[in-house]
Amino acid sequence: MSKWLSQCGFLIMLGCSYAHAESLLRLTCADEDAGAVVSIDGKVIGNCPITSFIPDGKYQVRVSKPLSGGREQFFEKMVTLSDGQVESINVELSAPQLTAEALQAQSRSHAITTLDSARMGNRHAMNAMAILYENGDGVERSLSEAKLWRNKASAVLLEEQESEFSEILKMAEAGSISAMEYVANAYETGTGVSKNSAQANTWRQAAATKIQNDQIKAAAKIKQAELDSASFLSNTELITSGMTSPGEFISGLTFLPVSLISDLIASPTVTTKQAEIRSAAIMRPSSWAKPDSMIAKAARQRDAEGLVAKR
Amino acid sequence: MKVYAFIIVLLTSGCSIFSKNTGKEFQAVSSVISALDDPSPQLYTTVLREYQEDEGFSCKQPLYAAYFRRNDVVKKDPETCREKIPFLVQEQYDGARVVWIEPDRVRSVHLLFASKSSSMASRFGHVALRFVICPEPDSSDQDCDMNLEEHLVVGFKAHIDDFSLNTLKALRGKYRAYLFANRFLDAYQQYAIDEFRELYSLPLKLQTIERDELVRGLSEIHWRYSGEYDFFTNNCATLLESALSVIWLEFSNDESLRKTHLRPDQFFATAQESFLTDGEKLNSLIIAERNGFYFSSTRSFYDEAVRSVLKGNKSADFSSLEEYLQISPIQRRNSLERPSHALTLRNNVRVREAQIMLEEYAVLHSERLLMTETAKYFEQQDFLGRTSSIIEALDEEHKQIFLECLIKPLRQRAQPPRRLAGIPEDIDSFADVAQPTQACVSTQGRRMLADTITLIEDKKSLSWQRINKIAQYHAASIDNVIQLKEMR
Numbered sequence: 001m002s003k004w005l006s007q008c009g010f011l012i013m014l015g016c017s018y019a020h021a022e023s024l025l026r027l028t029c030a031d032e033d034a035g036a037v038v039s040i041d042g043k044v045i046g047n048c049p050i051t052s053f054i055p056d057g058k059y060q061v062r063v064s065k066p067l068s069g070g071r072e073q074f075f076e077k078m079v080t081l082s083d084g085q086v087e088s089i090n091v092e093l094s095a096p097q098l099t100a101e102a103l104q105a106q107s108r109s110h111a112i113t114t115l116d117s118a119r120m121g122n123r124h125a126m127n128a129m130a131i132l133y134e135n136g137d138g139v140e141r142s143l144s145e146a147k148l149w150r151n152k153a154s155a156v157l158l159e160e161q162e163s164e165f166s167e168i169l170k171m172a173e174a175g176s177i178s179a180m181e182y183v184a185n186a187y188e189t190g191t192g193v194s195k196n197s198a199q200a201n202t203w204r205q206a207a208a209t210k211i212q213n214d215q216i217k218a219a220a221k222i223k224q225a226e227l228d229s230a231s232f233l234s235n236t237e238l239i240t241s242g243m244t245s246p247g248e249f250i251s252g253l254t255f256l257p258v259s260l261i262s263d264l265i266a267s268p269t270v271t272t273k274q275a276e277i278r279s280a281a282i283m284r285p286s287s288w289a290k291p292d293s294m295i296a297k298a299a300r301q302r303d304a305e306g307l308v309a310k311r
Numbered sequence: 312m313k314v315y316a317f318i319i320v321l322l323t324s325g326c327s328i329f330s331k332n333t334g335k336e337f338q339a340v341s342s343v344i345s346a347l348d349d350p351s352p353q354l355y356t357t358v359l360r361e362y363q364e365d366e367g368f369s370c371k372q373p374l375y376a377a378y379f380r381r382n383d384v385v386k387k388d389p390e391t392c393r394e395k396i397p398f399l400v401q402e403q404y405d406g407a408r409v410v411w412i413e414p415d416r417v418r419s420v421h422l423l424f425a426s427k428s429s430s431m432a433s434r435f436g437h438v439a440l441r442f443v444i445c446p447e448p449d450s451s452d453q454d455c456d457m458n459l460e461e462h463l464v465v466g467f468k469a470h471i472d473d474f475s476l477n478t479l480k481a482l483r484g485k486y487r488a489y490l491f492a493n494r495f496l497d498a499y500q501q502y503a504i505d506e507f508r509e510l511y512s513l514p515l516k517l518q519t520i521e522r523d524e525l526v527r528g529l530s531e532i533h534w535r536y537s538g539e540y541d542f543f544t545n546n547c548a549t550l551l552e553s554a555l556s557v558i559w560l561e562f563s564n565d566e567s568l569r570k571t572h573l574r575p576d577q578f579f580a581t582a583q584e585s586f587l588t589d590g591e592k593l594n595s596l597i598i599a600e601r602n603g604f605y606f607s608s609t610r611s612f613y614d615e616a617v618r619s620v621l622k623g624n625k626s627a628d629f630s631s632l633e634e635y636l637q638i639s640p641i642q643r644r645n646s647l648e649r650p651s652h653a654l655t656l657r658n659n660v661r662v663r664e665a666q667i668m669l670e671e672y673a674v675l676h677s678e679r680l681l682m683t684e685t686a687k688y689f690e691q692q693d694f695l696g697r698t699s700s701i702i703e704a705l706d707e708e709h710k711q712i713f714l715e716c717l718i719k720p721l722r723q724r725a726q727p728p729r730r731l732a733g734i735p736e737d738i739d740s741f742a743d744v745a746q747p748t749q750a751c752v753s754t755q756g757r758r759m760l761a762d763t764i765t766l767i768e769d770k771k772s773l774s775w776q777r778i779n780k781i782a783q784y785h786a787a788s789i790d791n792v793i794q795l796k797e798m799r
Contacts, residue, residue: 217645277792278403278678281671282500288664289612294603295499298459 022053023081026088027063033073033093036065048091056082063091070102104138111138118149123160126153158192165192172203177214180207340378343557344531346538359384366390371733373527374557393736396530398463398492399728403500406720410463410492412530414523415448418455419514422588423464424579425502426509426608432481433506435574438548439466440529441495441512456603462495465529467550469540470727481542487727488540488550490533499606504672505679507610512603513582514589521559527734528558534731548575561587613672616665623655623662635669636676640787643670647791656798663798670791677785684781688774695721701767709766712759716751 029036029048036048039062045052048063059081064074073093081087098106111132117125126149132139133146165186171179184203187196283302286295341350362368362379363386369376370392379385395411402408421441427434442463445455469486471477480486502508517525532554539545549571555562556569563569565585572578583590592604599605613632621627627646629635635643646652647666656663694701698718702710750756769775 213648273789273793274674274678277671277674277789279496281668281675282496282504284664284668284671285504285609285612285616286607288661288668289609289615290600290607293600293607294456295459295606298457301457302460 021084022055023084024051024086025054025061025079025081026051026086027061027091028088029063029091029093033063033065033091036063036073036075036091036093038063054081056084061089063093065093066099067096070099070105071096072099073097107138109138118152121156123153123156126150126156161192163192172206175210177207177210180204180210336382337378339553340374340557343554344372344374344535346536362386367392367736368733370736372531373524373734374531377524377528377558392527396527397735398465398530398533400463400492400494401497402494403497412442412444412463412526413448414526416445417442417522417526418445418450418452419443420517420522420525421512421514421604422579422582423466423498424511424513424575425498425506426511427576428506428508430506432542433508435548436508436576436579437466437502438551438575438579439464439498440551442526459496459499459603460494463492464495464498465490465492465533467491467540467547467554481540484539484541484545486540488536488538488545489728490529490536490550490554492533500675503606504609504675507608509608510606511579511593511599512605513579514592514604515559516587516589517559521561525558529554530734534734537727537730543573546573546575548572548578552578613668616668619662619665620669623659624649624652626652632669632672636673640670640673640784640791643673644787644791644794647795653798656795663795667792667795670788670795673788674785674792677781677788681778681781681785684774684778688772688778689721691772691774692769694718705763705766709759709763712750712756713763716756716760717764 025040027038027048027050034048037044038046038048038050040054040059042060042062057080059079060076061079062074062076064072066072073096075091075093077089079087079089111129114125114128114132118129130146130149130153131137133142133149135141139145165183168179168182168186172183180203184200184207185191186193187200187203189195280299283295283299286293287299290296337355338348338350341347341354347354358372358375359379361372362376362384365371367390369386369390373392376386394415395413397409397411399407400410421443423439423441425433425437425439427436442465443455444458444461444463446458446461450458467488468491469481470489470491471486477485499510502510538550552568552571565587567581568585568587572581582588583593592602593599596605600607617630617632617635621630624646626649629638638646647656656666695718698714702713705713751760
């Protein structure tokens with residue numbers, strides 16, 4: 001009897017819906033989600049599962065299941081109902097998320113913390129406040145406040161750059177090559193200091209010169225180590241020991257050219273310049289100290305003849 | 312046949328042409344030419360025959376020829392000698408080469424005196440002769456005086472045939488004496504720079520013909536003479552006096568010069584007062600230096616250079632020339648590159664020239680050290696004694712270079728200079744004279760010799776290590792000079 005009555009009721013409803021342009025909306029949920037609140041355009045109509053006649057039209061269907069800690073699981077869908085059709089929806093709720101209220105509370109809390117940090121001078125917090133104000137995130141949206149905070153952040157950045165530049169400039173002046181290169185770049189880009197390409201070039205040159213000098217010194221150190229490697233003989237002993245045969249004697253070793261031994265050590269460029277250097281070395285002392293001496297005159301004539309020959 | 316008959320007649324005639332006076336004169340000539348203090352009559356006749364028969368005798372043996380002419384032994388046909396006269400010039404470090412001198416280009420001959428030094432052998436100084444050679448026969452006196460590159464010094468010296476001077480041997484007169492020829496500038500370097508001695512150059516008053524005869528006569532002695540060098544009795548002064556007495560007859564006309572001076576300084580002092588020299592050229596050393604009759608010791612110049620450099624380089628760590636040498640050339644290079652000093656060197660010509668002087672002195676000094684140490688090394692290594700075993704390990708190319716460029720000069724060093732019968736007239740006479748061949752002086756040849764020595768060097772030898780060290784010092788000092796010159 002009851003089954004007959006519900007079927008009649010259904011038929012009557014169908015008849016009535018046809019009579020008034022309504023469609024049927026049927027929502028079903030999983031067993032564990034039974035009781036989730038169903039809303040149509042923000043108006044609660046019941047709990048899931050639910051079947052309801054809704055006048056034709058477009059609706060935002062929302063099913064939500066509140067959880068603890070300001071969280072919920074929910075389902076949302078736009079449905080279009082028309083021509084007395086039946087819209088069946090099998091609801092699958094989302095993963096737990098903060099409710100809108102909870103989100104807002106969180107944003108407000110974040111904005112307060114950020115504001116405190118910004119007020120204490122934290123440049124990054126200042127920039128963050130600007131973004132919050134631009135987006136209205138935890139605060140009331142305000143472009144003027146956002147600009148204010150951006151300006152403050154820039155001022156702090158400039159101060160920091162200038163301070164860093166001063167420190168590094170000291171290191172550059174003390175001879176640090178990397179500091180010199182940093183300073184050159186700073187002058188070039190105007191970072192922490194006013195742009196100045198002349199200064200940038202000067203510091204680049206200084207860095208290049210320092211690199212070269214360091215290389216020369218390093219090579220010299222190696223060469224000196226080689227020179228000192230024979231522990232039996234110091235430079236002093238070597239150089240102050242003198243010739244043994246004075247000018248009243250002549251050594252048969254004049255048969256041997258000095259290049260014989262020099263060739264073992266020096267490059268050909270050096271050995272070919274020996275004769276030239278020796279020739280100049282003999283006449284230079286007199287030329288320098290007694291410019292009107294015969295040696296000096298002969299040296300000048302030789303140089304003049306050399307120039308003429310070159311031409 | 313005719314000549315033999317002539318000689319027999321002379322000998323049997325009871326009239327000896329070898330009279331006492333001519334005997335003394337011939338003895339003097341022979342002594343100067345061949346160190347024969349007591350020539351035999353056989354020598355006389357031999358030389359006389361040669362004089363009569365040999366067409367080129369007067370050119371090859373001008374001293375004997377002059378002797379015979381003075382004694383009225385005249386040749387039938389006068390001879391025309393070659394215009395140029397050879398001397399084997401010893402270069403400071405590059406071996407020896409033959410230089411042909413035209414007497415026409417010898418404007419004057421000076422008596423050259425090097426002042427004394429602290430060395431025992433140089434206590435009384437040294438004397439020699441200086442040829443003032445002109446660029447051309449008709450060059451001005453000034454041009455001749457300035458032509459220092461060609462001026463020569465000829466003087467009697469002891470030849471060290473060991474690797475280094477043996478003082479005892481020298482004192483005992485066991486070194487041979489020869490009349491050597493050197494470049495004037497080499498002599499200047501040796502005395503004025505290496506030994507910090509002064510040079511005095513006293514012109515001899517010679518007629519043109521006397522000058523010609525002097526140059527030729529000295530050439531003959533240069534190629535022929537070989538005597539015993541003795542510090543006290545047969546030294547540079549006594550030998551030169553004897554030579555001048557024979558070649559330049561006027562020399563004997565001055566009584567003060569006629570007597571034998573055992574000491575070079577005394578000989579020079581006497582010569583300065585003689586009418587045979589232009590002694591007034593040395594009255595003012597300032598003017599003499601200007602005109603090329605006096606050359607200062609360079610010691611004070613280097614001291615002044617040190618002071619000059621120190622003024623421009625306040626952080627220098629030396630205060631004398633010796634201290635400068637003790638600093639390694641690399642450290643010296645670092646000092647040159649110090650910004651403040653480099654700026655001074657660029658902007659102040661005088662300081663820069665002074666700095667170059669000091670570096671060049673280091674080059675010269677280390678060069679001499681290098682030769683001394685090389686001598687010691689060769690002595691120890693006995694390359695001459697080990698030649699056969701060494702060349703076994705070399706390929707053909709390296710073997711040739713080793714023998715030609717090292718062993719041959721070493722052997723010649725050990726031997727006395729070859730004596731000739733007179734002044735040589737052609738290049739073939741010098742075939743065995745130590746002149747480096749093209750193979751030895753070419754870049755490739757030098758490289759090959761360096762490679763060869765690298766193969767046979769004794770790396771453990773302290774001498775070898777010392778040589779390497781000095782060579783590095785030398786090369787680095789040259790680098791410094793080159794860099795300083797590029798600062799101009």
